[in-house]
Amino acid sequence: MSGNIRDLTDETFDEFLAQDDLPSMVDFWAEWCAPCKAIAPVIEDLAEEYAGKLRVGKLNVDDNPKIASRFSIRGIPTLLIFKNGEVQEQIVGAQPKGTIKKSLDKVA
Numbered sequence: 001m002s003g004n005i006r007d008l009t010d011e012t013f014d015e016f017l018a019q020d021d022l023p024s025m026v027d028f029w030a031e032w033c034a035p036c037k038a039i040a041p042v043i044e045d046l047a048e049e050y051a052g053k054l055r056v057g058k059l060n061v062d063d064n065p066k067i068a069s070r071f072s073i074r075g076i077p078t079l080l081i082f083k084n085g086e087v088q089e090q091i092v093g094a095q096p097k098g099t100i101k102k103s104l105d106k107v108a
Contacts, residue, residue, distance in 0.1 A: 004047035008057040010066040016057050017085050023107040024055045028071075028078040030062045035094035036077045042097045043079075046104065054108045083107045 008016055008026065017024055027043050029036035047056040061068040061076060071080060071087070081089040081103055089103040 004051050004056060005044065006055070006057045008059040008064070008067075010064040013057075013059065013064075013067045016055070017082055019055065021084075022053065022055050023081065023083045023088070023104075024057065025079055025081050025104065027056070027058045028061050028068060028073045028076055028080070029058060030060060030076055032062075033076050039077050039094040042100065045097065046100060050104060050108055054104060079103075081107055 006012075006016060013026075016026075025043075025046070027036075027039075029040075043056065043058070047054075050056070059067055061073060075092050077092075077094060079089075079091040079095075079100065080087050081091075088107050091100060091103055
């Protein structure tokens with residue numbers, strides 16, 4: 001995993017969102033999820049491209065059910081884009097990089 005992506009847990013999630021004024025994108029995923037694995041390189045690319053403008057985290061829904069439940073994550077991969085701790089955009093499924101960038105550009 002890229003140095004620009006933080007591995008999140010139920011315990012570290014809120015701290016991650018509250019860290020600073022930068023918007024955040026969180027990738028909700030699971031080890032067994034083929035579409036999650038397919039989108040992983042795109043998430044890595046975006047973390048590099050938006051470094052300094054966006055914080056990126058990944059949360060394994062199998063290991064961290066509290067946060068997944070809190071945001072009603074029903075399908076994975078799901079990307080939530082936060083600004084000031086509030087969800088601004090939600091992207092469900094393995095979407096192309098351009099689609100994700102359009103959502104990021106609204107907040108970053």
